Amino acid sequence: MDDSIQPLFTFGVIADIQYADIDDGYNFTHTRKRYYRNSLQLLRRANEKWKTETVQPSFILQLGDIIDGFNKKYEASQKALDTVLTEFDRTGIAVHHVWGNHEFYNFSRQDLITSLNSQNTDFAMREDEIKQKHPDNEQSYAYHFSPAPNFRFVVLDAYDVSLIGRQENSEQYNQALKILQEHNGNYDLNQPPAYSGLEQRFVKFNGGFGQDQLEWLDRLLSLSDQKLEKVTIVSHLPIHPSSTDPVCLAWNYDDVLSILYSHKSVVCFMAGHDHDGGYHQDISGIHHLTFEGVIETRPNNDAFGTVYVYEDRMKLKGNGRVPHRSLNYE
Numbered sequence: 001m002d003d004s005i006q007p008l009f010t011f012g013v014i015a016d017i018q019y020a021d022i023d024d025g026y027n028f029t030h031t032r033k034r035y036y037r038n039s040l041q042l043l044r045r046a047n048e049k050w051k052t053e054t055v056q057p058s059f060i061l062q063l064g065d066i067i068d069g070f071n072k073k074y075e076a077s078q079k080a081l082d083t084v085l086t087e088f089d090r091t092g093i094a095v096h097h098v099w100g101n102h103e104f105y106n107f108s109r110q111d112l113i114t115s116l117n118s119q120n121t122d123f124a125m126r127e128d129e130i131k132q133k134h135p136d137n138e139q140s141y142a143y144h145f146s147p148a149p150n151f152r153f154v155v156l157d158a159y160d161v162s163l164i165g166r167q168e169n170s171e172q173y174n175q176a177l178k179i180l181q182e183h184n185g186n187y188d189l190n191q192p193p194a195y196s197g198l199e200q201r202f203v204k205f206n207g208g209f210g211q212d213q214l215e216w217l218d219r220l221l222s223l224s225d226q227k228l229e230k231v232t233i234v235s236h237l238p239i240h241p242s243s244t245d246p247v248c249l250a251w252n253y254d255d256v257l258s259i260l261y262s263h264k265s266v267v268c269f270m271a272g273h274d275h276d277g278g279y280h281q282d283i284s285g286i287h288h289l290t291f292e293g294v295i296e297t298r299p300n301n302d303a304f305g306t307v308y309v310y311e312d313r314m315k316l317k318g319n320g321r322v323p324h325r326s327l328n329y330e
Helices: 038-051 077-089 101-106 109-115 171-183 211-227 253-261
Strands: 009-014 059-062 094-097 143-148 151-155 230-234 266-271 278-281 287-290 303-309 313-320 325-328
Touching: 009 038, 009 143, 038 077, 038 303, 077 101, 101 109, 151 211, 211 230, 211 253, 287 325
Parallel strands: 009 059, 059 094, 151 230, 230 266, 266 287
Antiparallel strands: 009 303, 143 151, 278 287, 303 313, 313 325
16 A cells, blocks of 8 residues: 555445354354354454544445344344444444345335434435336335545445345346246245356346336436446445355346446446455446445454545555455556
């Protein structure tokens, strides 16, 4: 890191905290250790680091799965969420929350709009909200904000079309059910339909981006192109096959990539979900960063980063499992 050059601004990033006040356990396939209580300690260490940075982060990106689905079983969802949000509040730094599958294991979409909605933070003025068109009256959670001139961040709703993020009588739920029935013949839809390849992504714990949201994104990026902005997009689900295990990929990742490739303003796509993390720079020069998950990080390690933003590049200063990266704009 070159500390002699002052960044335009900085921001923190953390993914898959999945806090629960329960003993350590394992992932869905019982192959990976998960440290449920300790995830709060790792968040605390990240917060302390951000508070002592020479350049205070302008905001923090929380990339989804803020608490674990086990909280629902123990009727502890709200208490767990309050615990993590209280920890974030201690920094005094604005937090932009992405919604992941574990948010929907614990809460309805309407609950999240009330309790975990960073569209309405003072820092994130909604300049162009997606207009509600769906009969179930549940909006998509997608918005954008500009922390500095010529820079824009877009938060996407990767469970816009899904079984876990929508009511059963909704258009999006039925669309998701049709997609999974066409691609996954298993009784348990959380079991991948194949042992390898991109078909693995068609599982219940993933989702997709609805057509309204995609059209909104396309319009927004056209405006950013005109303004010569540099755009970073964030989502819980990764969208590039080379940046993640395919079982963690968004269902219609190719639709999003097609839109991104038609615009010159996009420089980076950040996601969580795959706890191993990943990175790929695609053919158009876009950096796809998948952040390592806190929940599967050992107590003596860390998993968070601080991004330093310059006119010609971003520098990710990683901690613990998150490596340093230099992300040059093409």
